[in-house]
C-alpha cells in the first residue's frame with residue numbers, strides 16, 4: 150500500500166523547498182525518507198521504490214543514500230535504539246567494552262530487536278562529541294556522554310523500567326516540522342529557502358592569487 154498516495158500536500162510542500170528541476174526533485178529524497186522513518190520506524194524496500202519514483206531516481210540510489218547515514222534504518226528498531234560511537238576517540242575511551250556490555254547484557258545483535266521490543270543496538274561513526282567520549286546516542290534524542298561501564302549499567306536498568314534518563318546533551322541539530330534545521334535550544338540553525346539567495350559578486354571572497 151502506498152504511503153504517500155493520500156499525502157499529496159505533504160509531498161508538494163517538501164518539493165516546494167527545492168528548485169523545480171530534476172536535481173531539485175532528487176533533493177526531496179532525504180525529507181521523504183525522514184517522513185517515512187518517523188511514521189513507520191524504518192524504511193522498507195517498497196517505500197524506497199515509492200520515494201525513488203517521486204524523486205525521479207532509482208531504489209538503488211535511495212538505498213545508497215540511506216546506507217551513508219546511520220540515522221536511517223531498513224529494519225525495525227527497538228523502543229530504545231542504542232547507538233554506540235565506535236570511532237577512534239570513543240574506541241580509545243572504552244567504547245568496545247561498552248559495546249560488549251550492551252550486546253551481552255541485552256542479548257541482542259545489530260539488526261535484531263530484544264524479545265521485549267525495548268532494545269536494539271548499532272555501532273555508529275563519530276557523533277561529534279569526541280571531548281566527552283565514549284558517547285552513546287539513544288534514538289534521535291540525545292547523547293549520553295563519558296559513559297563508564299557503571300553509567301552504562303545504570304542507564305540500561307532505567308531503560309528496562311522505561312525511565313529514560315535525560316540525556317547529557319540533546320542531539321545538536323534537529324529538523325522541525327517545517328523542514329528547517331534547529332538547535333536543541335529551539336533556534337533555527339540555518340535559513341529557509343525564502344531568505345537564501347545567491348551571493349552578489351561584491352560579497353564573494355577575493356579570488357586567490359595565482360603565483361608563478
Ligand code: FES
Pocket residue numbers: 234235236237238239240274275276277278279280282283284
Ligand atoms: S569519536 Fe566518538 S564522538 Fe567523536
